[in-house]
Amino acid sequence: MSDIDAQFAKAQADVKDLPERPGNLTLLRLYALFKQGSVGDADGDKPGFADIVGKYKYDAWSALTGTSQDTAKQQYVELVESLKNGESA
Known part of the structure; x- marks a missing residue:
């Protein structure tokens, strides 16, 4: 396992123990970075109009x-670290 993979795995565990719940935009950013880091570019059909949350998640991922x-x-790790330190919300 490479160093960035180890940091990424640790950040995934750390994100569950954040001192406070991040705002919705930060949660979307975390989701998008996680998906891009683990899967790569967005694929598949974009969720339909009825799935508002799914649409926003797909759009955030697709933007990457x-x-x-x-x-x-690396960006996911940095964002989780800043959240752990209370620098972003």
Whole structure:
């Protein structure tokens, strides 16, 4: 396991123990970075109008198209670290 993969795995565990729940936009950013880091570019059909949450999640992930998985993992780790330190919400 590479260093970034280990940090990414630790950040996934750490995100469950944050001191406070992040705001919705931060949660979308976490979701998008997680998906880009673990799966890569968004694929499949975009959720329909009735699935508002799914649509926002897909759009956030799709916005990262072209971002390398390692870059997304690094950004995810950095975001979780800032949340743990109370720097972002």
